[in-house]
Amino acid sequence: MPHSQHPIELLRFNTCGSVDDGKSTLIGRLLYDSKNLMEDQLEALERSADITGGGQINLANLTDGLRAEREQGITIDVAYRYIATPKRKFIVADTPGHVQYTRNMVTGASTANLSIVLVDARLGVIEQTRRHSYIAALLGIPHIVFAVNKMDLVDWSEARFIEIRDAIEDFLPKLDAFKDVKFIPISALNGDNVVDASPHTPWYGGPTLLNHLETVHIASDWNLSAFRFPVQWVNRPNNPTNKELHDFRGLSGQLAGGTVKVGQKIMVLPSGLKSTIKEIWTYDGKLPEAFSPQSVTLVLEHDLDISRGDMIIGLENLPGMSSDLQARICWMHQRPLQRGNKYFLKHGSQTVQAIVAGLDSRINIQDYEAEIAPPELAMNGIGEIRLKTSKPLIYDGYKTNRLTGSFILIEQGTNQTVGAGMLLPPLEAVKPEYNDFAI
Amino acid sequence: MTSYHLDHLQYLETEAIHVMREVAAEFERPALLFSGGKDSICLLRLAEKAFRPSDIPMPFLNVETGHEFPELLEFRDRRAKELGAKLIVRTVDEAIKKGTAHPAPGEISRNKLQIPVLLGAIEEFRFDCAIGGARRDEEKARAKERFFSFRDAFGQWDPKNQRPEIWNLYNARLNSGENMRVFPLSNWTEMDVWEYIKKEQLEVPNIYFSHERECFRRGGQWLPVPPKHTDPTKPDPFAGGRPKPNEPVKKLVVRVRTIADMISTGMIESKVYSVDDIITEIAAARVTERGSRADDKVSEAAMEDRKKAGYF
Numbered sequence: 183m184p185h186s187q188h189p190i191e192l193l194r195f196n197t198c199g200s201v202d203d204g205k206s207t208l209i210g211r212l213l214y215d216s217k218n219l220m221e222d223q224l225e226a227l228e229r230s231a232d233i234t235g236g237g238q239i240n241l242a243n244l245t246d247g248l249r250a251e252r253e254q255g256i257t258i259d260v261a262y263r264y265i266a267t268p269k270r271k272f273i274v275a276d277t278p279g280h281v282q283y284t285r286n287m288v289t290g291a292s293t294a295n296l297s298i299v300l301v302d303a304r305l306g307v308i309e310q311t312r313r314h315s316y317i318a319a320l321l322g323i324p325h326i327v328f329a330v331n332k333m334d335l336v337d338w339s340e341a342r343f344i345e346i347r348d349a350i351e352d353f354l355p356k357l358d359a360f361k362d363v364k365f366i367p368i369s370a371l372n373g374d375n376v377v378d379a380s381p382h383t384p385w386y387g388g389p390t391l392l393n394h395l396e397t398v399h400i401a402s403d404w405n406l407s408a409f410r411f412p413v414q415w416v417n418r419p420n421n422p423t424n425k426e427l428h429d430f431r432g433l434s435g436q437l438a439g440g441t442v443k444v445g446q447k448i449m450v451l452p453s454g455l456k457s458t459i460k461e462i463w464t465y466d467g468k469l470p471e472a473f474s475p476q477s478v479t480l481v482l483e484h485d486l487d488i489s490r491g492d493m494i495i496g497l498e499n500l501p502g503m504s505s506d507l508q509a510r511i512c513w514m515h516q517r518p519l520q521r522g523n524k525y526f527l528k529h530g531s532q533t534v535q536a537i538v539a540g541l542d543s544r545i546n547i548q549d550y551e552a553e554i555a556p557p558e559l560a561m562n563g564i565g566e567i568r569l570k571t572s573k574p575l576i577y578d579g580y581k582t583n584r585l586t587g588s589f590i591l592i593e594q595g596t597n598q599t600v601g602a603g604m605l606l607p608p609l610e611a612v613k614p615e616y617n618d619f620a621i
Numbered sequence: 622m623t624s625y626h627l628d629h630l631q632y633l634e635t636e637a638i639h640v641m642r643e644v645a646a647e648f649e650r651p652a653l654l655f656s657g658g659k660d661s662i663c664l665l666r667l668a669e670k671a672f673r674p675s676d677i678p679m680p681f682l683n684v685e686t687g688h689e690f691p692e693l694l695e696f697r698d699r700r701a702k703e704l705g706a707k708l709i710v711r712t713v714d715e716a717i718k719k720g721t722a723h724p725a726p727g728e729i730s731r732n733k734l735q736i737p738v739l740l741g742a743i744e745e746f747r748f749d750c751a752i753g754g755a756r757r758d759e760e761k762a763r764a765k766e767r768f769f770s771f772r773d774a775f776g777q778w779d780p781k782n783q784r785p786e787i788w789n790l791y792n793a794r795l796n797s798g799e800n801m802r803v804f805p806l807s808n809w810t811e812m813d814v815w816e817y818i819k820k821e822q823l824e825v826p827n828i829y830f831s832h833e834r835e836c837f838r839r840g841g842q843w844l845p846v847p848p849k850h851t852d853p854t855k856p857d858p859f860a861g862g863r864p865k866p867n868e869p870v871k872k873l874v875v876r877v878r879t880i881a882d883m884i885s886t887g888m889i890e891s892k893v894y895s896v897d898d899i900i901t902e903i904a905a906a907r908v909t910e911r912g913s914r915a916d917d918k919v920s921e922a923a924m925e926d927r928k929k930a931g932y933f
């Protein structure tokens with residue numbers, strides 16, 4: 183039964199691996215074995231098996247959505263799948279492994295709590311394994327699983343499994359990123375250690391993949407330590423007839439970090455004005471306290487001039503505030519990133535203009551070495567840049583907060599999203615000019 | 622409050638509210654597509670949660686095929702009124718009369734004809750954004766849909782040229798003539814929708830619950846017998862959607878699981894009389910909800926084709 187008495191947590195994960203590592207088969211297997219497939223989906227599967235699969239059901243067909251993909255036989259974009267078990271609900275981002283589609287992996291990984299990196303047991307660690315691990319680390323995914331797949335093709339050899347695990351553990355310290363790392367020997371095709379424990383791996387004492395997904399501790403994946411509230415929408419009912427609503431002025435948004443209480447002192451940036459939380463308003467009634475990532479409407483004691491793009495913060499753990507920024511960036515467009523280029527930059531609820539002041543390095547994701555001052559960053563390139571923005575950003579380092587530490591770059595004219603940026607920690611915390619409460 | 626932790630429905634809710642507020646803040650003339658169906662019922666509650674105590678800052682828009690269940694239209698009009706929203710209705714019939722929609726010879730379903738009507742309404746009111754209730758779990762082609770789904774000046778969706786969507790940073794920028802479809806329920810499943818309806822105690826049209834109805838068998842489904850054609854001076858709007866002599870009519874206890882219009886909604890035989898019953902039924906169901914829609918069975922790529930042409 184997918185519904186039950188106790189609250190059910192949601193875990194978001196993505197799958198990565200190179201072409202033919204078995205990603206689609208694995209997701210198909212998870213859907214199939216956890217009974218998340220329906221009769222008509224099975225029927226469609228059987229129908230297409232007759233046409234393309236020589237009569238064999240192909241679990242990979244479940245996730246290969248678009249016709250263009252079916253024709254080319256590759257996954258070209260991010261597809262989302264939904265799995266429910268009695269313990270948890272899952273949102274799965276199926277991210278493709280083709281070299282030129284790094285941008286899709288970044289997309290799928292950006293919201294994930296956990297990444298599953300598939301490794302073909304026959305091939306062992308390849309360039310893609312290092313690339314995917316790097317991207318998972320770069321995007322600050324707390325949990326990672328290396329699923330060593332096609333164990334049936336290496337005779338369920340424990341030695342081979344350990345060899346692969348060692349090779350991965352060799353480079354992981356360089357990434358210095360994950361809260362926890364798991365290695366699981368599986369066969370996606372036959373279902374071994376995916377949902378049910380395999381009889382072929384008596385030497386493996388760990389959980390099955392689904393078991394791990396159902397139990398890994400994710401409660402602390404949100405930043406709850408520093409209050410951050412990007413103002414999204416100013417809520418003014420403008421209702422002259424209703425006394426209570428006449429003067430209502432709320433600030434609507436989603437907590438991007440920390441918690442906030444009624445009566446708490448806060449500061450608004452960039453103005454630096456201070457006030458106190460008078461009400462935390464929601465449709466379901468007023469709250470004494472709210473936490474990230476809740477969506478609420480804040481009412482302040484003072485009527486300050488606040489608009490979309492402003493950030494409300496607590497008085498401790500101050501963020502950075504600057505127009506000179508340093509960031510890692512993943513480039514997502516054919517037209518390369520070059521020094522001097524101008525873009526729109528969206529960060530939280532604010533969009534500003536940004537100019538690339540410098541391209542400091544490009545990271546080679548095979549050996550994780552940095553190439554200094556490259557001429558440009560091409561599609562799928564990852565590098566470190568400096569930006570100058572038309573207005574200061576109020577931000578945290580991406581490692582501290584994935585929401586206040588991230589931005590996208592948008593090409594002017596075409597409006598294409600061309601880059602995904604992760605800010606390096608601010609060099610200094612904001613020093614507000616005003617120290618008094620607003621009157 | 623003891624734990625700073627959201628359960629799955631609370632998470633989906635805060636995500637959807639965030640998306641709705643982005644729409645209100647980033648677009649000049651957004652609309653909300655409201656059909657009266659279960660997904661758009663959730664959208665309305667989310668809009669209330671996003672924007673109250675202010676008014677919902679956008680009108681509701683519905684495209685009628687002319688084949689609607691009367692119960693649904695009644696419900697739609699009433700809800701819009703209760704919420705104090707402006708409801709704009711545009712119909713396939715009008716569009717055919719004006720010559721902006723052209724029925725294919727012999728085609729009974731008006732699903733495809735909704736496309737030019739929707740695009741026409743977008744142009745008429747210069748909407749730059751339409752919020753819809755589509756979910757990624759509904760159908761394969763939808764699984765790759767973005768929250769903010771960019772449409773070119775012809776209203777078309779290009780699956781190979783979608784903007785990457787990273788974190789919760791939605792790129793809402795448009796050039797003139799272009800527009801956006803936004804789907805706050807992208808990450809919701811059918812079960813989530815019903816659990817939310819239960820939690821929020823939302824009213825749904827009574828055709829979701831079991832009732833007696835005359836049906837006939839066609840294309841492996843039970844289709845509802847349309848209302849009688851009463852005005853002989855006008856052509857029968859349901860011509861072709863009525864049972865033929867070799868399609869005997871049966872009185873059954875049925876309900877709808879997903880609502881298209883009367884011509885393409887398969888009724889399912891079932892005995893459910895409450896939202897709790899529905900949740901139990903879905904938990905046990907072995908057919909996805911779209912399995913009961915005739916319009917998707919035509920070809921596996923049916924939905925993909927309609928989306929490319931500007932379908933919701």
Ligand SMILES: Nc1nc2c(ncn2[C@@H]2O[C@H](COP(=O)(O)OP(=O)(O)O)[C@@H](O)[C@H]2O)c(=O)[nH]1
Nearest residue numbers: 201202203204205206207242331332369370371
């Ligand atoms: N023997 C064996 N074959 C597998 C396994 N997993 C996947 N495959 C096969 O490997 C091929 C590629 O799998 P697919 O899921 O399409 O890979 P993707 O490109 O990563 O999505 C298919 O022919 C699968 O049947 C496995 O565990 N064992």
